[in-house]
Every structure is written in structure tokens, then in C-alpha cells.
Amino acid sequence: MPLLLIPIAGLAFVLLWLMLLPLALWQRYRRGHARRRAVPWAVSLNAWLLLASTGLFVLTAWLSGWWIAGALRHALLGLAAGVAVGIVGLWLTRFERDARGLHFAPNRWLVLALTAVVAARIGYGLWHAWQLWRADAGHAQWLAQQGNLLAVGGLLLGYYLAYAWGLRRRTSRLAVQP
Numbered sequence: 539m540p541l542l543l544i545p546i547a548g549l550a551f552v553l554l555w556l557m558l559l560p561l562a563l564w565q566r567y568r569r570g571h572a573r574r575r576a577v578p579w580a581v582s583l584n585a586w587l588l589l590a591s592t593g594l595f596v597l598t599a600w601l602s603g604w605w606i607a608g609a610l611r612h613a614l615l616g617l618a619a620g621v622a623v624g625i626v627g628l629w630l631t632r633f634e635r636d637a638r639g640l641h642f643a644p645n646r647w648l649v650l651a652l653t654a655v656v657a658a659r660i661g662y663g664l665w666h667a668w669q670l671w672r673a674d675a676g677h678a679q680w681l682a683q684q685g686n687l688l689a690v691g692g693l694l695l696g697y698y699l700a701y702a703w704g705l706r707r708r709t710s711r712l713a714v715q716p
Contacts, residue, residue, distance in 0.1 A: 570649035576640040576709045585702040616689035620696020628704035659690045
């Protein structure tokens with residue numbers, strides 16, 4: 539009898555995830571464009587950790603090339619597009635100085651667009667899984683068609699990488715000015 543509860547618990551977790559997904563995306567958007575204080579050591583740490591994450595991402599994409607067609611190409615194209623979007627995002631960011639230090643607020647439309655990309659990729663992944671499940675396709679066929687997942691991941695990682703390094707540069711430059 540307890541073994542019968544495992545599939546029910548798994549289905550309950552999936553349904554809970556599906557119900558909380560819109561809330562998570564809303565919170566991602568809401569926190570993404572909020573005004574924040576630029577703490578220099580935290581900005582630098584974030585930039586260096588994102589650089590390490592990018593290296594691991596590229597290595598993982600290269601290794602995934604054994605199973606996913608064009609994995610490294612998709613990842614690098616996504617990274618390049620993300621860096622370009624990150625530079626534009628940095629230009630559109632509002633910077634303010636006050637007695638407490640430097641504050642910044644990312645552009646809300648750009649944050650909304652990136653959140654929409656994440657939502658669209660999740661929706662596409664669910665739709666694609668549904669289509670392959672109905673067609674009774676093998677797991678290898680599903681996995682081989684996931685290159686665009688790496689492109690979206692590269693887009694987001696490239697955006698945050700360029701944004702973090704640009705913010706680090708601007709934070710150090712503006713912190714020195716009186």
C-alpha cells in the first residue's frame with residue numbers, strides 16, 4: 539500500500555509545481571526590476587561567480603554534444619546574444635547616488651522580455667514533451683532536440699554575465715567619484 543503513494547506524491551508535486559509556476563514567474567519579474575543597492579564586494583563576487591558558471595556551462599554544453607545535436611553551437615550563440623542584451627540592459631539601467639551609496643534599477647521592459655523568454659521556453663518544453671509522449675517517441679529522440687534549451691540558458695547566462703561585469707565596472711567607477 540505505501541508503494542502506491544509514490545506515484546500519487548509525484549503527481550501531487552508536479553501539479554503543485556504547475557500551480558506555483560505563474561507565481562514564480564511573477565516574482566522573477568517583480569524582483570528583477572526592483573531598485574537595489576550596489577554593494578561593491580557583492581557585485582564583484584557575483585561577477586566572478588558568473589564567470590565561473592559560464593565556464594562550467596560551456597564545458598557542459600561541449601560534453602552534451604554527444605547526445606544533443608549542435609549543443610555547443612546553441613550554447614555559444616545564446617551566450618553571444620545574451621552578452622549583447624546585457625550590454626543594452628546596462629545602458630538602460632537607472633543609476634542613482636544618495637547618502638547610503640549607489641543604487642540601480644534594471645529596465646522593467648527588458649526584465650519582462652527575459653521573463654517571457656523563460657515562460658515561453660517552459661511552455662514549449664511542456665508542449666514538446668506532451669507531443670512526444672503522445673507519439674510514443676523514445677527518450678533519445680526527445681533529448682536530441684533540446685539544443686534550444688541550451689540557447690535560452692546561454693541567453694540568460696550571457697545577459698547576467700555582461701550585466702554583472704558592466705555593473706562591477708560602473709560601481710567601481712562611480713564609487714570613486716565624489
